[in-house]
Amino acid sequence: MTYQLLITQEAYKDMDNGFFWYEEKRFGLGLEFLATIKATLSSIQRTPFLHQKVAETVHRAYIPRFNYGIYFEIVATQINVLAVLNSRMNPEIWQERVN
DSSP, X not given: OOOEEEEOHHHHHHHHHHHXXXXXXXXXXXXXXXXXXXXXXXXHHHOGGGSEEOSXXXXXXXXXXXXEXXXXXXXXXXXXXXXXXXXXXXXXXXXXXXX
């Protein structure tokens, strides 16, 4: 089954924030961060149910190198990416974005 990927504006902002934070630490690291996000999104799109369920309708794909998680919902044949957050951030952030 093919899933359509929908990334929310909030999730895009999360990715931008992560990119700029990592670029500030080391030139090029932000691009590596985005490449890892892209690869993880591809994995989510192929096998969304493989990733850990963290709430009734929300799953998380963990990105260990960058200590980030991609939080998403599966609705029929669509995957809604709600947040891309550092694991040290308050989990209420993604919880506020669910529907």
